[in-house]
Amino acid sequence: MRHGVMPELSALLATMNAAPGQADPVNPLVPFGRIASLHVARFIVLEDPSLPDRLIAPTLPVHEPTRLAFIADFDGTPDGLIADLVAIAAPGLRRIFGHCADFRDDTDLLRWLHAHRIRSAATYVNWRGRSAAQVREEAALHDVLRTARLAHPRASPEQLMPILRAAGAAVTLNPVAAPPVAWRIGETAHFLLLPVAAIALAPLLLPSLPFLAILLRWRETRDPVIAPTPSRERNRTLSALEDHDITNQYSAIGSLKPGLFRRWLTIAILWVIDWGARHIFGKGRLARVNTIHFASWTFLDEGRRVLFASNYDGSREAYNDDFINKVAFGLNLSFSNGLGYPRTRWLILDGARHEQDFKRYLFHHQIPTQVWYKAMPGLSTYDMARNTRIRRGFENPPSGAALRRWIAEI
Incomplete structure (x- = not known):
């Protein structure tokens, strides 16, 4: 983003809302309600409150750019959504993205959006195929x-x-509509990737597992925990954006622990999460949790940071408790490679079970979602x-x- 544009951008994004953080479907900038394929969407300024944590990780850059993100869950293809956005909201998108450092008055909007598209490392859809x-x-x-x-x-x-x-x-x-034959073939091929990769890599991975386990445990016992006491002011800011509907949004950003070990471990874990969400947990539940509509994990800044975005039913506190009580091991798998995460044992134990530290860690990384749209207000996953x-x-x-x-x- 351009230097010094945050006040102007924040004021512009606020004009899109009917309530704090809640998009008006017919707002003049991006009238989300005219895009029939959308389920949920958000504009969010990625101001990372956890960047000062990198003082304990001198190999990581002290600064990262502040970014503006548009995240959407939709039917069809990314190309189709981008084409709809440009056809319906080009002037408004130009006003919004004009605050970005590389966007000019004569920028080709369609080409710029394609060039800046980032594919998530893992995504979850509550019910795949339900339009x-x-x-x-x-x-x-x-x-x-x-x-x-x-x-x-x-x-x-x-x-x-x-x-x-x-x-x-x-x-x-x-x-x-029944899925096309080509889609089914592609899904079958993707499903086979995990078992085929496991068999192919077994001769290499099995001998190295003891070393990797020792390295993991050695790091776990030394990684510092960063879970500061929540700020009341930040809590008021975040709370003002929540509980306007039965469904809420959640956005969080943070740095990965330094080193290739944690980087590649995160890549592998998110790939498996994406595989599981695609083939096992696509009919109403993510493990034992059935309140999430959509979720995504996206690498930023050459893999140094991860942005997590979700859409869930109920309150923030109930959302956190649901995961802690039902799938704490899944939270540890998903997030324990983050800098400052509560200490785990063997990757899946402890961690989120340290409830207060875990909740403070989450709060430390949560950021406000300036504009959030839900196409079907009042409808829960149930x-x-x-x-x-x-x-x-x-x-x-x-x-x-x-x-x-x-x-x-x-």
Whole structure:
């Protein structure tokens, strides 16, 4: 970003909001509501409050550039989204990105956006293949069916079924497209990458595992913990951007511990996380946690820093507790290579189990999200999954006990 533009940029981004941090879908700069493929999106200034921590890691640069990031979760391809953004919001995007150091009045916006696109190292999608259009249609179906059910409180399930089918006929339900054959082949090939790589690398990795384990443990016992007491002022700033909807955003940035060992360990772990999210945890749950809509881990500055962004249901405190109580080992895998992280044992033990240190560490790295858009406000991951089940029952009516359970969900 250009020097000294932060006040002006912050004021400009604030004009996009209907509430603190909450984007107006029809704001004049980037009217997110006109982009049908979007699920969630955000503009965020990457001012890293943890950079002073690098005083304990003299091999890392003291300074990094302050960046402006646009992060989106959407249907279709990145090229398609970028084309839609330029077609719908080119003047507003020019005003926003005009604060960046290499953006000029005559810059080709489309080419600039492509050149500055960074692919995330790992991404998680709550339900792969469920489009924004499908979410909207199924929510509309649920609303119509619920209204019809409540209008006939004494009707039996068998009596209700024709009433519900008549009411639901008014809702357009486009067929859920089956994945193309080429996509399935690509997914199968990607699925096989992990086992094939494990077999191919086993002769090299197995003999070196004792050495790597000793090196890991040696570093774990010496890595300092940086978990300062939260600032009330920062907490007020972050809290003002939260709990406007059932879903919240979370953004955090931080440095990796120095050295190639931690760098390559992080690359390997995030690759496995991405593989697991793509092939194992794509139907409503990330391990035992079912409140996350989308999440991503992205390397910055030649791999020295990582940006984490997520969209989750509930409060920040409940979000943290959910992970600590259910998948603390996953938190350790994901974040323990970060500078200052609470000490782990053998990579997956302890760490996040030191609850207060862990929460202070998270707070230390969290940064405010200046603009956040959610296409379907009021809908949780549970709501979306329920609506999909309701649609299935509507299209293929159950009977008996299954019919009663289906109606109970409406």
